Amino acid sequence: MPTFSLNINGKDYSIDAEPEMPLLWAIRDYAGLTGTKFSCGIAQCGACIVHIDGAPVKSCSFPLSAVAGKRITTIEGLSENNDHPVQVAWIEEQVPQCGYCQSGQIMAAVALLDQNPNPSDEEIDMAMTGVLCRCGTYPRIKKAIRKASKLS
Amino acid sequence: MNFELPALNRRDFVKLISLSGTALVIGCVPNGQGNEEIKKINLSKDFDVNQFIVINKEGGIILFNHRPEMGQGTFQSIPMILAEELEVDISSVEIRPSEANRDLYGSQMVVGSRSIQTEYMNLRKMGAAAREVFIEAAANRWQVPKENCRAENGMVVHDDHQASYAELVEDASKLPLSADPILKDHKDFKIIGTSVARRDIPSKTNGSAIFGMDITVPDMLYASIERSAVFLGTVVSFNEDELLKMPGVQHVFKTQRTVYGRERHGVAVLANTYWQALQARKALKIVWDDKGLEKNTTESILNTYKLEARKPGVELFKNGDSNKLLGSKDIISEEYITPYQSHVPMEPMNAIVRVANGEAEFWGSTQNPNGIREHIAQQAGIEDPYKVKINYTYMGGGFGRRSMTDVVEEATDLSIKSGKAVKVIWTREDDMTQGPFRAASFNVLKGKLDSEGNIEALEHKVVAQEIQNQTGDNMEAGGQLMGGINIDYTIPHFTVKGVLQKNYVPISYWRAVYHSTNPFAHESFIDELAHKTGKDPAQYRLDMLPEDNRFTEVLKRVMEEAHWSEKKEGIGKGIAICERSGAYFAMIVEVIKGEKGIKPIKITTAVDVGTCINPDTVKAQTEGSIVMGLTAAIKSGLEIENGRIKQQNFDTYKLLELSETPEIVTVVMKNTLPPDGAGEAGLPTVAPALANAIFDLTGKRLRRLPMDLNEV
Secondary structure, eight states, X not given: OOEEEEEETTEEEEEEOOTTSBHHHIIIIISOOTTSOOSOSSSSSOTTEEEXXXXXXXXXXXXXXXXXXXXXXXXXXXXXXXXXXXXXXXHHTTOXXXXXXXXXXXXXXXXXXXXXSSOOHHHHHHHHTTOOOSSOOHHHHHHHHHHHHHHO | OOOOSSOOOHHHHHHHHHHXXXXXXXXXXXXXXXXXXXXXXXXXXXXXXXXXXXXXXTSOEEEEEOSOOSSSSHHHHHHHHHHHHHTOOTTXXXXXXXXXOHHXXXXXXXXXXXXXXXXXXXXXXXXXXXXXXXXXXXXXXXXXXXXXXXXXXXXEEOSSOEEEHHHHHHHHTTSOOOSSOOOOOGGGOSSTTSOOOOTTTGGGTTTOSOBGGGOOOTTEXXXXXXXXXXXXXXXXXXXXXXXXXXXXXXXXXXEEEEETTEEEEEEXXXXXXXXXXXXXXHTOOEEEEOTTGGGOOHHHHHHHHHHHTTSOOEEEEEESOHHHHTTSSSOEEEEEEEXXXXXXXXSOOXXXXXXXXXXXXXXXXXXXXXXXXXXXXXXHTOSSGGGEEEEEOBOSOOTTGGGOOHHHHHHHHHHHHHSSEEEEEOOHHHHHHHOOBXXXXXXXXXXXXXXXXXXEEEEEEEEEEOTTOXXXXXXXXXXXXXXXXXXXXXXXXXXEEEEEEOOSSOBOOOTXXXXXXHHHHHHHHHHHHHHHHTOOHHHHHHHTSOTTOHHHHHHHHHHHHTTTTOOOTTEEEEEEEEEETTEEEEEEEEEEEETTXXXXXXXXXXXXXXXXXXXXXXXXXXXXXXXXXHHHHHTOOBOEETTEESOOSTTTSOOOOGGGOOEEEXXXXXXXXXXXXXXXXXXXXXXXXXHHHHHHHHSOOOOBSSOOTTOO
16 A cells, blocks of 8 residues: 655644545544544535645545645644634634534635635635535624634 | 543542532432422432532532533533523533433433423522522521522622632532522523523634544444445345455445334445445445335325325314315315425434443434433343443534434444444435435315405315334324424314325434424415415414414514515515424515526524523524525425435535525514524424515415426
């Protein structure tokens, strides 16, 4: 089995696994970072979103062989003290219910605001399409993104 | 604040408390009635009483929450009720999950929006009894009348003295508890009725909240299971030898689980990693015996329901004699159809079980921790169920699906067969296609209007499967089938009838249960009758409701909030009402016609949940119920093709997206009645209020869910 070197949240990991294994399982089962979630497995729901070189990627459908040498950020790497503006806004707006999809929601929102600090409603809609929440926290996600945009 | 795993059992808890000196520990003897006997606990001997409040000499206050958390917010609301009567600052107390223990805490099952409503008085009494012994201890110490002392913010205060609960706890712990403590007046509430931030939320913004899916235990195998796509198929043969040669594969076993009395078969692949198990599963070649079930389709089942609707059915509710009137001429009759739905919580089903040496242990997310203990004990032949240790976590959604024990049955079976701890993980496809599902239904409504346009006679006939009667010969429809049909309307001749269906498609509890289907038919039909008479649909409803009815209050409030009587060009408005778990909801949906068809732009709801513990949580639950209701109304619906579920994943079973979510306004009514269930009541009114709004705008009446808004 080949060995892959991964840089996740600034830390190097050496992982022995099949090259076609999705990045999600390397992050969860090998690096032990469980904040990134498995939900659909086919890049339809966004619970597994991480950043690869700053861009949002659905890690459940991204093969391990394609990430060598790239910088991966997961929800755990967003801040030391849960104080990234998006996290602060998420807490202030009391967004999560069950919480399972929220790592993906937050990583999608952070990527949006990094690219576009003052997104319009339509730009928020576009960026958050394909990031699903069964609890129905969307109205609060929208409010929190607007708030984070002001906090940043 | 996070769930600590495992939640401490009593003996470990005693050890912890003993380290910190004297403590006052208060609990009760559960009976599920809300009038439990409140008890002070002698930690060294009272192993039969639960604990809810612990106050120690160091000033530490621990409040226990005995209900698993799936996003409904009771992890915060239950301690809020205790803290209100105890007179402590909710932000300074520690909140801990209780252990799962039916003997100590009763069912602990989180279903039917019951957690708050069933235990409100009991929780208040425990808090009040504790407050009273602190006041009495202080009055004794200061030699003053206790009437001149009051409790606030974890202190007892008198004009000349004050002392903290920590200072008083040793004295207080020696006093007897009042069996009937005086509860606070509503107007004196400081915590109940305020939007206290939920303590579990920070851990859900940085990845640290632990769900069942996140747990690994030493020496564990991962299992992925291929199950009969037609639900009741059996395994004829499979290619075990080939699979055993694949990377990481340790075992291939036949396995089964029980769903409402029926055995459901599958083949499990056990491997070192989940990815390996999944790859090997894809290489499985199973020969199935599909038992002829592959002939079923959505339309074949619906056609059966339509034929069955001609049967008289069982009268589930009767007022007057609608049979006679509806046999005459001038009858209005319409049919409404709803599909099967999947729960699809974002966390796919999973469970870890280890069975070894006459004991067992479970790790995972569940709405039903005690049911799991009992299931594992029985399945593994463990006589004392408390030799099964239950470690429950946050749930990544439940919606009814996690009240079942079927996934645990698979994990237990595979642990027994392999001798290892086994983590069963369902794929999204497993979750979507295996069920059990929200029941499909066919509703026939008949009405007769009098000369004034009032409803003289109404019949609502429900043709559907019943969750608690899915197998066997009993074809008598039960009361479960009439859930959500509003019998508060004053209609002289009103009958609800059920025609029970049985088929092979498994069904179960899904958020709001039959309230998620019946009100679509009922509140659409009431609207149709209103339009036939040319009356305003909201006023038509008000005219059928008594003045002092809780429906009347929420109806009037929502009409005011949404400016019901103001007609706006290009905007259609629809209204609907429903009661669920004691809570009364009225909803107005506004729609416009856009480039891509009809679009809901605003949903306004007035909600009466009795005493509201945490308004922000009630609003969050209402928003969530509306999004789930709207998903079921316009996005998702399961179809059956070749006997199996056609939709496999979120690419074809669509959930509502952020961009499709309308503005939501929730008005929480002020009320001092005991609390009602707030977790589901926003869902039932969405589909009928939307259908009514579409009719208002376009004159088109949609009677089948999910509605295709692009087609209108």
